[in-house]
Amino acid sequence: MAQPLKILYVTSELAPLVSTGGLAEVAAALPRALRALGHDVRVAMPCYRQIDAKFRGEQYCMVVADMGGNPVHGAMRVASVPDADIPLYLIEHDGYFGREAPYGVGAAEFEDNAERFCFFCQALFHGIPQTGWAPDIIHCNDWPGAPMAIYLKTRYRDDPVWGRVPCLFTIHNLAHQGRYSVSHFPVTGCDPALQTPECLLFDGDMNFMKGAVVLADTLSTVSPRYAKEIQSHEYGCGLDSVLNTRSGDLYGVLNGVDYDVWNPSTDPYIAGQFSVEAPEGKANCKASLQRVFGLPVRDVPLFGAVSRLYWQKGFDFMLDAMDRLTAHDAQFVVLGSGDPALEGQLKGVARSHAGQVGVFLGYDAALSHKVVAGSDFFIMPSRYEPCGLAQMYALAYGTVPVVRRTGGLADTVVDATPANLRRNRATGLSFVPKTSAALARAVDRAVALYAEPETMRQLRHAGMSRDFSWGRSCEAYEALYRKTLGRVL
Numbered sequence: 001m002a003q004p005l006k007i008l009y010v011t012s013e014l015a016p017l018v019s020t021g022g023l024a025e026v027a028a029a030l031p032r033a034l035r036a037l038g039h040d041v042r043v044a045m046p047c048y049r050q051i052d053a054k055f056r057g058e059q060y061c062m063v064v065a066d067m068g069g070n071p072v073h074g075a076m077r078v079a080s081v082p083d084a085d086i087p088l089y090l091i092e093h094d095g096y097f098g099r100e101a102p103y104g105v106g107a108a109e110f111e112d113n114a115e116r117f118c119f120f121c122q123a124l125f126h127g128i129p130q131t132g133w134a135p136d137i138i139h140c141n142d143w144p145g146a147p148m149a150i151y152l153k154t155r156y157r158d159d160p161v162w163g164r165v166p167c168l169f170t171i172h173n174l175a176h177q178g179r180y181s182v183s184h185f186p187v188t189g190c191d192p193a194l195q196t197p198e199c200l201l202f203d204g205d206m207n208f209m210k211g212a213v214v215l216a217d218t219l220s221t222v223s224p225r226y227a228k229e230i231q232s233h234e235y236g237c238g239l240d241s242v243l244n245t246r247s248g249d250l251y252g253v254l255n256g257v258d259y260d261v262w263n264p265s266t267d268p269y270i271a272g273q274f275s276v277e278a279p280e281g282k283a284n285c286k287a288s289l290q291r292v293f294g295l296p297v298r299d300v301p302l303f304g305a306v307s308r309l310y311w312q313k314g315f316d317f318m319l320d321a322m323d324r325l326t327a328h329d330a331q332f333v334v335l336g337s338g339d340p341a342l343e344g345q346l347k348g349v350a351r352s353h354a355g356q357v358g359v360f361l362g363y364d365a366a367l368s369h370k371v372v373a374g375s376d377f378f379i380m381p382s383r384y385e386p387c388g389l390a391q392m393y394a395l396a397y398g399t400v401p402v403v404r405r406t407g408g409l410a411d412t413v414v415d416a417t418p419a420n421l422r423r424n425r426a427t428g429l430s431f432v433p434k435t436s437a438a439l440a441r442a443v444d445r446a447v448a449l450y451a452e453p454e455t456m457r458q459l460r461h462a463g464m465s466r467d468f469s470w471g472r473s474c475e476a477y478e479a480l481y482r483k484t485l486g487r488v489l
Contacts, residue, residue, distance in 0.1 A: 005481055007034060007041040008135035010124065012117070012144035014043060016082060017051045018102055021308065022255070022389055023141060023172045026222070029258045032084050033474035042133070043081055046097045046120050047090035055079055056090060061130040063091065065122035068186040072119055076127035091123045114180045114208070118188040121147040129161045137481050138167045143178030145169070146212035147188070150200075153215040154191040166484045169216035171209070173386050174230050174237045175312065178208030202238065213242050218484040219250045220477075222387035223408035227252030235384055251480055254411055255387040256470030262372075262393045264464075269369035274398075276464040282373065282398055289374030292367070293333045293358025301330040301450040303443070304375030304399070306368045306390055309338030309346070314381035314404060319345050320436035321443075326353050328447045333358040335371050373397045376456075377429075377446045381439045385409045391428070395463035400449075400456070401428035402442050412468065416449065416459060427463040 011027040013019055027043065034041040047056060057079025065072050074093035081088045091097070096116040104110045121140075128134070140148040149167045156162040185195055185206050194200045200211045213219060221227045227250055229235040231243045243250060264282070265275040271288035272281030289304070290297045303325075307313045315334075318325070319342070325332065334346055334357075343361050350359040360367060372378065378394035380403045387408030391401040395412070403409040413428040420426035429445050431438040449455050 002482070004038045004040060005478070005485075006134070006136045007031075007039055007481065008124075008128070008138045009041055009043045010121070010138060010140040010145040010148050011043065011045050012142065013102060014045050014081070014088075017055055018045075018048050020102060021173075022222075022387065025258070025389060026172070026255055027141070028081070029256060029470050030474060030477065031081065031086050032258075033256070033470040034477070035084065035086055036471075037474060037478060039478070042087040042089065042135070044089040044091070044124050044128075046102070046116075047077055047092040048102055049098045049100070050102070051090070055082060057088065059092070061127055063123040063127040065119045065126065066189050067115060067119060067122075068189050070187070074119070074123055076123065076130075078131070089124065089128065091120050091127070093119060093123075096120070112184075114178070114184040114206070115187045117144040117178070117208075118147045118190070121145070121151060122189060124148070125151065125156055125159075125162060134161050135165060137485055138165055139170065139477075139481070140167060140212070140216075141170045142172050143176060143208045143212075146178060146208035147190070149212040149216040150190060150194065150208070154194065155189070166217040166487065168218045168220060168480060168484050169212040171219065171221040171230070171386070174209070174221075174235070174239065177202075177210065177237065177239070179205050182206050210239055210242055213239060213246060217249070217487055218480060219243075219246055220253050220480060221250070222252070223254050223411045224252035225410045226384075226386045226407040229384070229407060253473055253476045253480065254408060254468070255389060256473040257389065257392045257396060257468045259396070259469055262369075262396055264373055264397045267369055267373065269366040270373040271370070276398070276461055279398060279460065285370065285374040286376070287374075289333065289370050290331065292370060293360070294355075295331050295333070295358050296355055298331075301328070301377060301447050302375050303330060303332045303377045303379050303402070303446070304371040305332075305334045305336065305379045306371050307334075307336045307380070309336045309342040311339070312383055312385075314383050314434070314439075315342055315346075317381045317434070317436040317439045318379065319349065321440040322349050322353075322357075324440045325443050326356055328443070330443075330447055331356055331358075333360075333371060333375070335360045335364070335367055337362050372399055375399045376450060377402050379439075379443075380404070380409060382406060382409065383434055388412070392468045395427055395466050395468075398460035398464050400446065400459050400463065402439075402446055403428060403430050404434065404439075405430040405432050412466075416445070416455075421455065421458065424458065424462060426459060427466060428459070
């Protein structure tokens with residue numbers, strides 16, 4: 001048996017403590033799966049004000065970071081990941097992390113985000129050795145964790161603790177790169193030699209994501225398809241040429257599903273528990289969902305969506321097609337929040353199509369489970385989707401995904417073509433063009449399939465039989481860690 005690894009998992013959010021998207025759910029699930037394989041994994045994140053005091057543990061040591069010649073002091077607390085025997089290192093600094101939100105308010109980031117997350121990373125380099133523990137490998141995530149890779153290969157290159165520790169950098173969403181004016185560079189404590197177009201500079205700004213892409217030992221992203229897409233001009237967000245130079249070091253590892261949380265046979269939030277062997281409870285979930293959203297309890301196709309309402313997610317396609325969609329004898333429910341313009345349009349649609357369209361603006365964990373369980377179809381018209389988790393939740397609940405074929409959606413949903421249906425491979429419906437007409441045609445297909453009970457049963461059974469458990473993804477990460485270690489040993 002291979003030697004267990006000591007892994008430091010660096011994240012800017014962790015469910016259920018602080019969550020703005022998929023990263024938080026991955027940060028909660030992957031370390032648990034690694035621990036189940038016997039690895040000594042420890043998680044590190046900022047100690048945001050939003051974290052309840054009962055999860056903050058005890059203050060362990062003081063930390064200091066050199067922010068461009070200015071020493072900044074803070075503290076490191078040691079707690080445990082909720083409901084897991086996994087150490088959690090929390091970097092505390094009231095000025096940086098005692099704010100009303102992790103990254104900013106509304107669409108506006110905090111002006112000192114570059115400084116905040118550079119402090120977080122430097123504080124880890126100072127605090128963790130004081131525990132007497134040292135990792136074999138660092139796994140850092142997205143741009144807030146990118147400074148770990150940058151510091152590791154520059155100012156800590158010859159450090160007795162950190163000097164030979166390799167780094168895996170995972171891109172969860174390339175669109176968010178940590179790009180800031182070079183006027184912030186002096187307070188980051190980064191080596192001035194990195195301020196070049198070959199490393200941190202990007203169109204006159206500094207770019208933490210780019211720096212990590214250049215300097216990390218190994219790169220990954222959250223689905224095989226997205227790993228290929230981001231090397232193209234269409235999806236590369238300006239970094240495609242840099243990513244192409246690292247193509248041999250870039251791997252796509254599909255995220256997994258935590259079936260302890262998303263399991264229709266044990267879910268405490270839904271009106272009727274069910275399984276692939278005993279699917280009868282799904283009808284109760286549908287009727288309950290219709291009542292929650294104020295829709296008539298009827299036997300018509302029910303389309304659900306749970307999403308952040310932003311440009312990436314493609315809900316403008318759905319809004320533009322709404323006249324055509326509501327021409328069907330069908331119902332639609334949406335749970336989400338985000339762009340005020342999209343929120344306003346959705347409220348308007350719900351008013352003008354009362355009894356057919358229901359909207360809940362905001363986020364409610366229990367309600368998200370009800371939407372996934374009670375819908376017949378689950379809509380995800382994303383312009384791009386690095387992985388996506390909701391479509392995998394939907395499959396587990398026998399809710400047929402209707403998705404645009406991109407990123408992780410393409411990797412997880414098999415289109416219900418006649419050939420795929422004959423082979424019993426189909427699990428959903430997909431479309432390619434980024435247009436409202438293409439989405440409308442997919443919904444047309446879904447409504448037609450709903451009129452074929454045996455085909456719907458087949459689709460639901462195939463979806464519920466898929467295994468996207470973290471165990472499989474975790475083994476891929478373990479192999480990637482060992483490959484990364486092999487390059488520096």
